[in-house]
Amino acid sequence: MLRSTWRGLPAKRHEAGWEPGLVAPAADGSPLVTDHYFPRAEGDFPTLLIRSPYGRGLPWSPMYGLLFAEQGFHVVLQSCRGTGGSGGAFDLWRHEAADGLATVSWLRGQPWFDGTLGTVGPSYLGYVQWALALEPPPELKAMVVQVGLHDPHALFHAGGALHLETALAVAATMTYQHQGMAAFLRATLRLQRRLGAATTAQPLRGAYVSALGGQVPWLDDVMSYPDAEDAYWRGASTAESAERLRVPTALIGGWHDVLVDQTFGQYERLRRAGCETSLLVGPWTHTSALQQGWPEVFAESLAWLRAHLCDDPGGLRPTAVRVHVGGEDAWRNLDDWPATPAATSWYPAPGGHLVRQAPTDRAPLTSFRYDPADPTPSVGGPLLSRTAGPRDNGTLEARDDVLTFTGPPLTEPVDVLGPVSARLSVSSDTGHADVFTRLCDVDAQGRSVNVCDGLGRLRAAANAPSEITVPMSSTAHRFAVGRRIRWQISGGAHPRYARGSGTGEPTVDATTLTPVRITVHTDSALMLPLGGPG
Template structure:
């Protein structure tokens, strides 16, 4: 069995792009870790065989299982590199005591675990953390607060802010992501399911459930029982609710952060938060590195990049190995099949370019001189659909948008054919001047790449909720509101012969919850109101999208 494990490990390392050298290790399963409230969490402890002296510890805190697929992919490869790894199941998962209420206990449990580890005879006091997605979040819940500080961290494909960046993106509930994840965590420990492997029937159940109203209890349809996260997500979505403050750590003192390495993808749903975190960390003087590839959340290429990065990062900070080479920022320029390196993000070597919405569906460098408006009506009874984009799982990335652009509730503005390649690298933002027939509405903006055959493929998008209880941009005397929409960042080449296109609509379902046009909480709403939009694009109301061109 030991020989089979070694061979399987070498095969896995080769597939992950890691050096195929294996350090023998010992594994203790189910190591109890006491929490201050009396709950005991369980962990698997990997330690190099024959090493008796105290060593640094790589802490990985994960809700998806400390053994099985996750143990083999995230802990064992590091153990084979000679690291001491402590992979802990978070509260209420896979043998750990208590109830799993995601994002609500990770700070207290994580800090208690760090304190306990430092008291063990086999720990030399140095602790690093690693991992992506939820176990990237568990790092953000600990790293700004640990005293003494951690040695280094590697929070990949995650964000310090889980509220405005993920759960309720600029005020709009991301129901497809939330329900997909609820289905996963709600069934992951059911008998007959393989740990770490998705149920192929789950996607169908989620798609059907998202079309139901009200949404409050659709978790039962996808998981067979109530899922605490979904109930929290639905119950705490209203403006002013402070419940999720405990999940957001972007307001922490970032000067207390240890060195940070982070990997993400242009089609990862966390990329906007990831890049915002990187910029904030560098502004706080924290040594940090960033890699952004052409990946969707959890794609094999993204996982390989994460593990390769972690092996070098941890070796440097824990073993005194060589520092990572190259510039601190490395991003993939899509459609150009090349990597770019920068000293900072956003890169300094860019210029702003504004593309103005124009009458008759144009996209121009200057706004229309005469008064002009475009109109559409959004109806929650037939919500505007969406395809592609940054998603939790496939299908995502780019998709053909033509069937959406043919709808009467989507405005389309198309630019001229490009004479030369246009490299858009950096943040993307839109300013839309609009008047709405009711005060509750959403504005969705999408930038697309139209090829010579007329196929329109999404590049980046963003959404902004209008709510009289929260919206800072109050309408003027004429009812027109200036609306800022933050789109996802990108590094993308629009090739010569292609055209840029901007969509403006009132939603993107089922990725986001449909706006029902009322103040009723989205989880209990069943009746909606149509919203008529007027989009202005003249010299006094210069609706435009702003890109950064390399």
């Protein structure tokens, strides 16, 4: 079935066996239900530990259990505490470090465990790897973090805004996927039907219950504590594990993945620590990396694990970094990331133009009215839904509350390789505003497609010009000859981000919606890291 779904998977080396329903004790003694996949062959084989809150059935059993066992690995697929039949209560992130170490202790008593351990997995399965790496056991010899999480706060909050649609999607997945695919599908369809009501309610607090089919206590907490310094988030981020890690670690991300910025943060920390690492970034969303991208993701993961667990480095590529370049639909091997350390400035100009010449003043340029009762909708980008990724922005850009500044048709290709940002000089008549900023590629027919974006929050005196810098994620994108570079600015992207109320009230408790007039000043700048041909 797997080989008919994905072309390019390697031929299996062994038949795979399955030993389901084993029990490993958690740190507090709670039973953690564990399935063991293994190659049906004589000899010693390294072990892969995969700990998941999403269950042990589809897609984890075939994609991770069977495929890796066929390639010559013992695979331990375990349900996290409080999920998939395991005992105890699931509490987002709080038990993973201790339960991971307890599981390794259990592994040491298994007759088939030869003392060589690796980890692999996506999303929260990446988080449990970083949690184990906080105090890495001596047996841990390699990690593969695929579209992985290390900072829960950053997943749910950015620039002061709540990632509302992502929070609801994560809650549905965490609550239902480990109950089986049928339960998860029903929950997903219910969330789609009721998303509008859940994201426009006043107040937002508790409004998700009908959309998710019940209360999710950890989601209430996540939505209630937007400040990363709040005690609630203490110990949530495992970023420090990468700052001193010596375990060879491969990182895999997608340009439209909700966690791609965390992947780049992981890479930067590992390189700074001198840890052996590699980075692969494809043209994927969070989910498509494990769907359309699975042949590349699996091959990258397998090569890294064989090199560091089996002393077989033949499959490794010659460079540390490999990225897919949008606009030319090609892959490039790079020595490091970011490929271009410096950024160039592009400025908004009268008439909706985008120019390279710096302005001579910081005068008001243009303004628009953002009405939270009719919030600017989100279109594409890094989401957890089917609408994620690059999308036609034409309908969005036709709205009165969306500004666009567009450069002339290019006479030679322009490569953007690295982190993109906006330095915005803005003011608002209430002093409270969100500013969403996006880089787009416009073709010869005028079709505008999103490349990368970000959101920042303005808090200032009414009508007072303020400068805010908005990170817009990173990209590897070629703007081809004849294309135009477009900078899009608006007051939000709902329901991807919870809408700003215009009053400064806390997001989950706001009951008053006040329209805001946002003014963009001439000294604003779009910062693009330009690179040469690769």
